Amino acid sequence: MTNIISILNHKGGTGKTTTSINLAKALNMLGQRLLLIDLDPQANLSQSLGIEDESETISEVFERKLQQLPVKKISDSFHLVPASLDLSAVEPGMYSNIDSYFVLKSMLDRLKDDYDFVLIDCPPSLGIFTQNALIASTGVIITVQAQFLALKGLDTVYNLITSVREKLNNKIVVAGLLLTQTNHTRISKDISNKLRETFKEKVFATTIRQNVSLAEASAYRKDIFAYNPESFGATDYMNLAKEILV
Ligand SMILES: Nc1ncnc2c1ncn2[C@@H]1O[C@H](COP(=O)(O)OP(=O)(O)OP(=O)(O)O)[C@@H](O)[C@H]1O
Numbered sequence: 175m176t177n178i179i180s181i182l183n184h185k186g187g188t189g190k191t192t193t194s195i196n197l198a199k200a201l202n203m204l205g206q207r208l209l210l211i212d213l214d215p216q217a218n219l220s221q222s223l224g225i226e227d228e229s230e231t232i233s234e235v236f237e238r239k240l241q242q243l244p245v246k247k248i249s250d251s252f253h254l255v256p257a258s259l260d261l262s263a264v265e266p267g268m269y270s271n272i273d274s275y276f277v278l279k280s281m282l283d284r285l286k287d288d289y290d291f292v293l294i295d296c297p298p299s300l301g302i303f304t305q306n307a308l309i310a311s312t313g314v315i316i317t318v319q320a321q322f323l324a325l326k327g328l329d330t331v332y333n334l335i336t337s338v339r340e341k342l343n344n345k346i347v348v349a350g351l352l353l354t355q356t357n358h359t360r361i362s363k364d365i366s367n368k369l370r371e372t373f374k375e376k377v378f379a380t381t382i383r384q385n386v387s388l389a390e391a392s393a394y395r396k397d398i399f400a401y402n403p404e405s406f407g408a409t410d411y412m413n414l415a416k417e418i419l420v
């Protein structure tokens with residue numbers, strides 16, 4: 175069965191896009207066929223992979239101008255559905271139509287068998303794009319930045335996932351909570367401990383350390399393995415991929 179995983183947190187800057195790209199690449203390096211979907215109107219994921227100004231993006235899918243997902247081949251087994259900045263203009267018109275919530279699911283139902291993993295980079299909101307992602311997903315990774323107030327709002331994310339599971343998609347599970355941008359400060363350790371106390375084995379054993387190479391890589395439009403394969407960032411995302419595959 176194809177794993178369809180939403181990378182989620184409605185809080186901004188928790189490492190969703192960084193995780194989407196680098197986990198996808200690590201899984202692909204381990205032999206998995208990958209589809210990455212950019213669902214964020216900021217289009218950071220597409221930009222970080224150097225895919226910009228595409229004429230066909232996820233916007234045209236939600237506008238019903240395309241009948242299938244516009245898939246760009248980064249390599250033979252690593253594909254991307256890009257977003258563009260005009261995605262934000264599509265959102266208001268979608269709420270009034272119940273079918274709008276199922277667009278991504280119905281599109282993925284047709285091509286998911288071509289992939290081992292589909293990773294969906296969600297926007298920092300729990301709006302209709304995120305709801306499309308959850309309805310289509312078999313799992314969710316919640317990225318938690320090891321910082322003050324990181325745990326606030328996690329109950330909101332959990333409640334949304336529970337409500338989607340009860341009403342719309344009984345396949346969805348929380349695959350795990352991922353600690354990101356950890357460092358040696360006391361607050362970082364406190365947050366990590368508190369998260370493990372609260373969510374126990376749901377927290378991935380692998381944590382993503384703060385690592386400037388990860389920030390630089392996206393600025394230079396590369397994944398971490400192309401930019402700096404010796405970095406902590408590369409090590410951590412490879413370990414996460416291995417943990418997910420066991
Ligand atoms: N482990 C890390 N170490 C250092 N910098 C990081 C790390 N992870 C992410 N960053 C940087 O932090 C910023 C936010 O990360 P990212 O864009 O992945 O978060 P996001 O959750 O996708 O944000 P948004 O909610 O805006 O979509 C980026 O500049 C990114 O390069």
Ligand SMILES: [Mg+2]
Nearest residue numbers: 190191214218
């Ligand atoms: Mg992002």
